Amino acid sequence: MISEISKFRKIPDFICPFCGALCDDLIVETDGREIKVENACVVGTAKILSSVKYHKRVLKPYVDGREVNLEEALDKSAEILVKAKKPLFYGFSSTSCEAHEVAIELAEKLGGVIDCTSSVCHGPSILAIQEVGIPSYTLGEIKNRADLVIFWGCNPMHAHPRHMSRYSVFPRGRFSRSRIGRKVVVVDVRPTESSKLADMFIQVEPGKDYEVLNALRAIINSGDCRVKRVGGVEIEKLKELADMMKNCKFGIIFFGMGLTHSLGNYWNISEAISLVKDLYRFTKFGIMPMRGHYNVSGFNEVCTWETGYPFAVDFSRGYPWYNPGETDTNSILAKRDTDAMFVLGGDPAAHFPRATVNYMKSIPLIVVDPFWSLTAKIANVLIPSAITGIEAGGSAYRMDSVPLKLKKIVNPPEGVLSDKEILEKLLEKVEEKL
Numbered sequence: 001m002i003s004e005i006s007k008f009r010k011i012p013d014f015i016c017p018f019c020g021a022l023c024d025d026l027i028v029e030t031d032g033r034e035i036k037v038e039n040a041c042v043v044g045t046a047k048i049l050s051s052v053k054y055h056k057r058v059l060k061p062y063v064d065g066r067e068v069n070l071e072e073a074l075d076k077s078a079e080i081l082v083k084a085k086k087p088l089f090y091g092f093s094s095t096s097c098e099a100h101e102v103a104i105e106l107a108e109k110l111g112g113v114i115d116c117t118s119s120v121c122h123g124p125s126i127l128a129i130q131e132v133g134i135p136s137y138t139l140g141e142i143k144n145r146a147d148l149v150i151f152w153g154c155n156p157m158h159a160h161p162r163h164m165s166r167y168s169v170f171p172r173g174r175f176s177r178s179r180i181g182r183k184v185v186v187v188d189v190r191p192t193e194s195s196k197l198a199d200m201f202i203q204v205e206p207g208k209d210y211e212v213l214n215a216l217r218a219i220i221n222s223g224d225c226r227v228k229r230v231g232g233v234e235i236e237k238l239k240e241l242a243d244m245m246k247n248c249k250f251g252i253i254f255f256g257m258g259l260t261h262s263l264g265n266y267w268n269i270s271e272a273i274s275l276v277k278d279l280y281r282f283t284k285f286g287i288m289p290m291r292g293h294y295n296v297s298g299f300n301e302v303c304t305w306e307t308g309y310p311f312a313v314d315f316s317r318g319y320p321w322y323n324p325g326e327t328d329t330n331s332i333l334a335k336r337d338t339d340a341m342f343v344l345g346g347d348p349a350a351h352f353p354r355a356t357v358n359y360m361k362s363i364p365l366i367v368v369d370p371f372w373s374l375t376a377k378i379a380n381v382l383i384p385s386a387i388t389g390i391e392a393g394g395s396a397y398r399m400d401s402v403p404l405k406l407k408k409i410v411n412p413p414e415g416v417l418s419d420k421e422i423l424e425k426l427l428e429k430v431e432e433k434l
């Protein structure tokens with residue numbers, strides 16, 4: 001029994017490569033074939049275990065449904081990309097920053113377009129942040145100081161299951177006394193698992209967040225608002241919330257897709273940020289988007305330092321051009337303005353509108369993925385990859401833009417390379433063919 005246990009290597013402070021919370025307090029034990037996980041939530045655990053269980057894993061490369069070797073799959077991919085007039089590169093939220101760098105170089109060399117999943121999630125938040133800036137903090141500061149936590153249009157209990165227990169609501173901080181010392185408010189269009197844990201729940205009519213934010217600003221700045229109800233919410237309730245906001249010592253708004261993608265779009269975020277700026281006259285306040293995939297923030301960082309823009313960058317003019325609404329993936333697919341697509345670290349077939357998925361199916365599609373995603377199933381060329389953060393190392397940015405180092409703890413399936421290695425080999429082949 002003792003020798004059985006001793007075969008297992010214990011890895012403390014392991015980082016979960018699933019959601020933008022990037023919890024870094026996991027303990028994993030592995031002998032290379034089995035993994036035991038402590039501290040992760042159920043989704044994080046499932047992802048980590050999928051590495052050794054090979055559940056739904058792609059294990060061989062394919063070209064048009066035929067099993068091939070990696071060389072042939074890379075050759076075919078390079079041929080497709082070099083032949084294309086304007087190849088589109090998409091995904092990159094579930095891979096390392098090191099892979100991002102190579103993918104951006106590839107897109108630039110080919111005069112293509114590179115975009116990440118931000119263009120269908122927090123893209124509008126990024127536009128608002130570019131316009132009005134963002135007063136924000138790290139999750140560590142929030143854990144240590146926040147005494148008022150507001151979740152607007154997000155449901156962390158489902159999307160980021162350990163967010164409340166690790167960073168925002170329940171942990172004991174240096175200056176904050178765990179749940180007892182914090183007020184929690186949830187604003188959403190319907191009750192959720194998260195709203196059940198809140199001190200105050202505000203139910204907004206769908207699409208009326210902008211009006212509610214605007215009324216809150218009026219109350220904070222002038223003390224009143226000359227209507228009785230706005231967006232389905234009684235003004236008295238908003239006055240109560242405004243009071244809580246003005247009188248807290250350190251407040252934070254976490255917002256999600258419910259705010260970013262409801263009617264008003266990026267104006268909602270711009271208004272929420274302006275509300276936080278108004279509050280600066282009374283107390284300390286911050287705001288933060290709840291980023292979904294574990295390294296979607298990382299792509300925005302790398303793309304900005306490489307090209308000057310955070311996503312949806314078009315190199316077809318010979319220099320980086322950025323104009324979401326024109327250069328984002330869905331707009332390009334809807335206009336049929338691309339003739340080949342490369343997907344890595346994303347699953348557009350599962351999330352895009354039917355019309356754009358149909359167009360994706362009509363052009364050569366190259367997919368690099370560790371799993372049989374919906375996009376992998378419709379690929380012309382499919383290349384299996386190692387799971388970043390478990391079978392390959394690299395860097396990733398948490399939702400508060402703090403960079404963390406992901407660890408490799410087990411080997412990938414035989415013959416399977418990391419995203420970065422695949423992209424480097426592909427870049428070499430493209431350079432040869434060009």
Ligand code: SF4
Pocket residue numbers: 016017018019020021022023039040041042043044045160161162163
């Ligand atoms: S909350 Fe997110 S990062 Fe943390 S363990 Fe769960 S899936 Fe992983």
